[in-house]
Amino acid sequence: VTDIKAERLLADLQTLAGIGGLANGGVDRVAWSAADVAGRRWFAERISEAGLEPHVDAALNVFGHCPGAVGPFVLTGSHLDSVPNGGRLDGAYGAIAALEVLRTLSEANDPLADRVEIVGFSDEEGVRFSVGLIGSLALCGDLNFERTADLSDSEGTPIDAVLAQAGREFGRLQDAAQHLSALAGFLELHIEQGPRMDAAGISLAVVSGIVGVHRERVRLTGTQNHAGTTPFPLRHDAGRAASRTAAQLRELVEGIDANAVANIGVMRFAPGGVNIVPGEADFTLELRHPDEIIVRRIVQAFEERLRTICDQDGCSAEIELLSWVPPARMDPGMSDITAAACDAVGQQPPRLWSGAGHDAAVLSRHVPTGMIFVPSIGGISHAPSESTADEHLVLGARALLQAVKRAAAQIK
Numbered sequence: 001v002t003d004i005k006a007e008r009l010l011a012d013l014q015t016l017a018g019i020g021g022l023a024n025g026g027v028d029r030v031a032w033s034a035a036d037v038a039g040r041r042w043f044a045e046r047i048s049e050a051g052l053e054p055h056v057d058a059a060l061n062v063f064g065h066c067p068g069a070v071g072p073f074v075l076t077g078s079h080l081d082s083v084p085n086g087g088r089l090d091g092a093y094g095a096i097a098a099l100e101v102l103r104t105l106s107e108a109n110d111p112l113a114d115r116v117e118i119v120g121f122s123d124e125e126g127v128r129f130s131v132g133l134i135g136s137l138a139l140c141g142d143l144n145f146e147r148t149a150d151l152s153d154s155e156g157t158p159i160d161a162v163l164a165q166a167g168r169e170f171g172r173l174q175d176a177a178q179h180l181s182a183l184a185g186f187l188e189l190h191i192e193q194g195p196r197m198d199a200a201g202i203s204l205a206v207v208s209g210i211v212g213v214h215r216e217r218v219r220l221t222g223t224q225n226h227a228g229t230t231p232f233p234l235r236h237d238a239g240r241a242a243s244r245t246a247a248q249l250r251e252l253v254e255g256i257d258a259n260a261v262a263n264i265g266v267m268r269f270a271p272g273g274v275n276i277v278p279g280e281a282d283f284t285l286e287l288r289h290p291d292e293i294i295v296r297r298i299v300q301a302f303e304e305r306l307r308t309i310c311d312q313d314g315c316s317a318e319i320e321l322l323s324w325v326p327p328a329r330m331d332p333g334m335s336d337i338t339a340a341a342c343d344a345v346g347q348q349p350p351r352l353w354s355g356a357g358h359d360a361a362v363l364s365r366h367v368p369t370g371m372i373f374v375p376s377i378g379g380i381s382h383a384p385s386e387s388t389a390d391e392h393l394v395l396g397a398r399a400l401l402q403a404v405k406r407a408a409a410q411i412k
């Protein structure tokens with residue numbers, strides 16, 4: 001029976017973790033940084049070393065397939081970039097496992113190998129330019145080029161200069177989409193990045209979908225005044241209105257749907273002084289749920305509550321939509337394939353919704369897409385201590401091999 005080589009998989013994960021590796025065990029391979037580019041070069045070299053053909057596209061997505069193969073392919077992989085001071089498995093695990101799967105099929109001279117392509121995507125995390133998923137969006141022709149062209153990173157370096165440093169032209173990013181027609185499906189293996197599987201002792205899970213994410217900014221206006229001479233009843237305190245809204249958020253959301261989550265991650269008062277009643281306040285709101293209707297219901301309830309609080313505190317509110325990423329449902333056929341693959345390695349996987357975004361959400365709008373999760377120890381991710389037991393890393397890659405074989409066999 002053909003199977004992956006566990007030691008080679010774990011050794012490659014270890015080596016990649018050393019590129020942009022930190023003394024605390026974490027990694028720093030922020031999109032298109034020197035370390036990220038070095039990681040991509042290393043990944044392409046592993047593809048060549050395995051007798052496969054590497055290809056780096058206009059977005060610096062790294063692909064690999066059997067020499068001469070033209071598709072249609074089942075694509076499998078994940079992203080190679082990380083958050084700053086991040087973990088060694090987020091993204092990297094799915095890319096390395098994909099490499100191990102194709103190496104295994106190729107070494108076994110399995111004819112299905114010609115129908116498989118692997119990928120290490122660019123800038124999934126979106127920390128550098130606050131966009132995210134740039135590599136998979138470019139591949140799918142879904143990137144908003146006008147909006148992306150104006151982006152700069154926190155050091156003020158524009159995105160075209162960043163790409164030029166990495167050897168690519170921003171103006172040619174569209175070229176990445178030429179490859180989409182060669183793809184017949186996508187499979188992504190990823191760490192869960194949450195505590196559910198670890199807490200329940202589950203080794204593998206089939207992802208049924210990826211939550212929708214709503215982001216907005218709320219600006220409150222009251223009256224700036226002297227904090228010593230203005231009695232409470234006469235204040236129009238924008239800071240108090242913002243804080244009351246934030247404090248009531250959790251109960252409001254829980255009252256509508258126990259599976260929804262919300263976050264207020266940024267809040268500012270202006271002008272900001274120990275003896276000044278804030279005349280202005282603003283904060284961001286993020287909401288996540290698998291069902292668009294529930295997200296809308298929460299947004300509406302939130303806005304009603306905000307209006308009530310503003311009336312009580314004599315303030316006015318303005319809301320700006322920052323982004324809306326709709327929920328992405330995985331393909332039922334691909335979910336059956338991933339479930340059968342988990343079964344083939346001795347697991348009965350539950351179906352879970354992903355609370356984190358993934359490249360699979362982008363691909364799912366174009367080709368049949370499926371995802372497999374392995375547990376994250378303690379549910380920790382986007383941190384240097386992010387970890388998964390070796391046994392689970394190996395099991396996940398074995399399940400991916402089974403899923404890829406099944407999906408490739410179905411390509412007409």
Ligand SMILES: [Zn+2]
Binds near residue numbers: 190358
């Ligand atoms: Zn990821």
